[in-house]
Amino acid sequence: MRPNGAIVIDPTGADIHEEAERIRVLGPIARIELPGGVRAWSVTGYEAARQVLADTRFSKDPRKHWTAFSDGTLDPAFPLIGWAMMENLTTSHGEDHARLRRLVTGAFTTRRVERLRPEIERTVDRLLDALESESGDAPVDLRSGFAEPLALNVICELLGVPQDVRAVLFSGGEANVDTTNTSQETASVIERVHGIAGELIESRREQPGNDLVSDLIRARDEDGSRLSEAELMGTILLLVSTGTEPVKNLLTNTISELLGSPGSLAAALEGRTPWGDTVEETLRVQAPVAHLPFRFAVEDVEVAGTVVPRGEPVLIHYAAVGRDPAIHHRDPDVFDPDRADKRHLSFGHGVYRCVGMPLARLEAEVALSSLFRRFPELRLAVPASRLERQSTFIMNGLSSLPVRLGKKVTE
Ligand code: HEM
Secondary structure, X not given: OOOOOOEEOOOOOOOHHHHHHHHHOOOOXXXXXXXXXXXXXXXXXXXXXXXXXXXXXXXXXXXXHOHHHHOOOOOOOOOOHHHHHXXXXXXXXXXXXXXXXXXXXXXXXXXXXXXXXXHHHHHHHHHHHHHHHHHOOOOXXXXXXXXXXXXXXXXXXXXXXOHHHHHHHHHHHXXXXXXXXXXXXXXXXXXXXXXXXXXXXXXXHHOOOOOHHHHHHHHHXXXXXXXXXXXXXXXXXXXHHHHHHHHHHHHXXXXXXXXXXXXXXXXXXXXXXOHHHHHHXXXXXXXXXXXXXXXXXXXXXXXXXXXXXXXXXXXXXXXXXXXXXXXXXXXXXXXXXXXXXXXXXXXXXXXXXXXXXXXXXXXXXXXXXXXXXXXXXXXXXXXXXXXXXXXXXXXXXXXXXXXXXXXXXXX
């Protein structure tokens, strides 16, 4: 902690839950220091987070509402500068945000998403077949071999992103969430990604398809006031990364929690605990998006008795919010899918609430039920204490999830 009381955030994200508890001790909203020495606020309390997320006096537009960004005092080498530079829904406010959000929400309604179920099932089966055929009982990585390709394929099918550029486009989102990267490292990946995304936009412009990228291009070209060229690019890249990174974490976090809790796994497999409850409990106790930048106070705003001065940045600590002892009185840190109250804000709340929530829930239900039904003997290939974390405090994920599949059950 700094003499001024701010908790210094660990860029490696080695133990985000321990760090969250140190912030929580200071109150539901507290001072933190980000890599690069940038001062900000972190909201760890459930009620405080609900207030901030629903309060229009908090904006997500750094250009208009982050004083240090707009007056040029923010160091361009600030490692998280990419989170302020991008142009998409997540860096817009008010009518601009509503305009951008309207362009994508239609593709992610529960009804539209349910139509993707057969495609998700086919992808899950194909990935499990591949893992099984290559593994015998040797260790396989469920992050790189299952969770990540599933999430990436599903969102890219919907967008119409060709197979050969999917991984490159996703690497932009990955570089952005790696909080050990320097701003130059992130910028060079993003530059490459922009080049590839630009080519994709041009090719879809020439040959439109029945996909979301083509719909967005049509919206842009028919009426430029609905979407600028930079926003078009930003929105496509946002959807590739938000459609992949947190879903991958939700899957790997649920699998590792279940493998550490045989009773909960048996209850899920026997149908005593619905898969949906297991997924909600992971969202609460292992929020896939952990500590998310940025919101900015449009004016001085009081939150839980503390005044956030105008123009200062605020992060929501979703991983802390789900474990808030003020609402989860009994063992808030324990994974228990049968607990009655699984309240969390892990998909956000208010006008910026996650667009992809129905899709994420559907993917998780299909993936987890298929995986564990087919491989009921699945087990970790290393001790749980040796599972390595992704180098980020923004996301809550594993860098790999090595398991042995065990004997297959054929249905
Ligand atoms: C488990 C999976 C997911 C989690 C935990 C998650 C979490 C979140 C959170 C916390 C927010 C709110 C950000 C804020 O308030 O600042 C958000 C927004 C968003 N999410 Fe997700 N997300 C997930 C999956 C997805 C998927 C599959 C998509 C599909 C493309 C998606 C697209 C978006 C978009 C576009 C926004 C921005 C909404 C806006 O600014 O209006 N997310 N997500």
